[in-house]
Amino acid sequence: MELLRLAxxxxxxxxxxxxxxxxANEGRVPVVWVGRERRFSSEDLDVLTGCPDVAGRRxxxxxxxxGTSGQESSPAAQEAELRASAWGGVVVAVFKDxxxxxxxxxxxxxxxxxxxxxxxxxxxxxxxxxxxxxxxAGWLIQVLAHHRVCVEVLxxxxxxxxxxxxxxxxxxxxxxxxxxxxxxRSRETRRRLLAEAECRMEHPVxxxxxxxxxxx
Numbered sequence: 001m002e003l004l005r006l007a008x009x010x011x012x013x014x015x016x017x018x019x020x021x022x023x024a025n026e027g028r029v030p031v032v033w034v035g036r037e038r039r040f041s042s043e044d045l046d047v048l049t050g051c052p053d054v055a056g057r058r059x060x061x062x063x064x065x066x067g068t069s070g071q072e073s074s075p076a077a078q079e080a081e082l083r084a085s086a087w088g089g090v091v092v093a094v095f096k097d098x099x100x101x102x103x104x105x106x107x108x109x110x111x112x113x114x115x116x117x118x119x120x121x122x123x124x125x126x127x128x129x130x131x132x133x134x135x136x137a138g139w140l141i142q143v144l145a146h147h148r149v150c151v152e153v154l155x156x157x158x159x160x161x162x163x164x165x166x167x168x169x170x171x172x173x174x175x176x177x178x179x180x181x182x183x184x185r186s187r188e189t190r191r192r193l194l195a196e197a198e199c200r201m202e203h204p205v206x207x208x209x210x211x212x213x214x215x216x
Contacts, residue, residue: 002042003032009040013048023048026153027129027138030145047145057089058121062112064097064131078127085154092121101134113140116147125152 063078097108
C-alpha cells in the first residue's frame with residue numbers, strides 16, 4: 001500500500017486535485033494525515049475507481065430519522081427522493097432506522113454493514129451524510145469502502161434533520177454523559193467509603209468498642 005500526495009492521487013483517479021480534496025472533505029474517500037498534509041491510500045483509490053458501472057450496479061439505500069422527526073425527513077420521504085434520483089442498476093435492499101444518529105448500534109445499519117461484508121451490493125445511497133451518523137460518518141464510509149461498496153450522498157452539503165431532531169440528538173448525548181458522570185461519582189463514593197472503613201480498621205480509636213463506640 002502506498003500513501004500518495006494529493007496531486008499524485010488525483011492523477012491516479014483521473015480527477016482535478018480540487019475535486020479529490022472535495023471528495024475527501026465529504027468523506028467519499030478516506031484520508032491519512034501525515035503532519036498537516038493529507039495522503040491517500042493507493043488501495044482506497046483503487047476502490048474509488050473500481051466502482052462498477054450501471055450494468056454491474058447493485059444498490060442499497062439507507063434512511064434514518066430520530067423518533068419524533070417531522071414529515072419532511074420521514075423514511076418514506078427519503079426513500080422517495082432516492083427513488084426519484086436513481087439512474088440505473090438493481091436495488092437490492094432498503095435499510096431503515098428510527099433512532100438517533102449518535103447511536104453506534106442501530107438494527108438497520110447493523111444489517112446493512114453485515115450484508116455489505118457479504119458482498120450483496122456495490123453502492124449505498126443516502127439523502128444526506130448525517131443519515132449514516134451525526135458524527136463519524138467517515139469511518140462508516142471507510143468500512144464500506146473496505147468491502148468495495150461506494151457511498152453516494154444525494155445532497156453533499158447540509159443536514160436532513162430539523163431543529164426537533166437536533167434537540168433529540170442533543171438530549172440523547174446529554175443523557176449519555178449524565179449517566180456516565182453518575183456512574184463515576186458512585187464508584188468514587190464507594191471507593192472513598194471503603195478507604196475510610198479500612199483506615200478505621202487499621203487505626204482503631206483507643207478505648208472504642210464494636211462500631212467505633214468508646215467503652216466505659
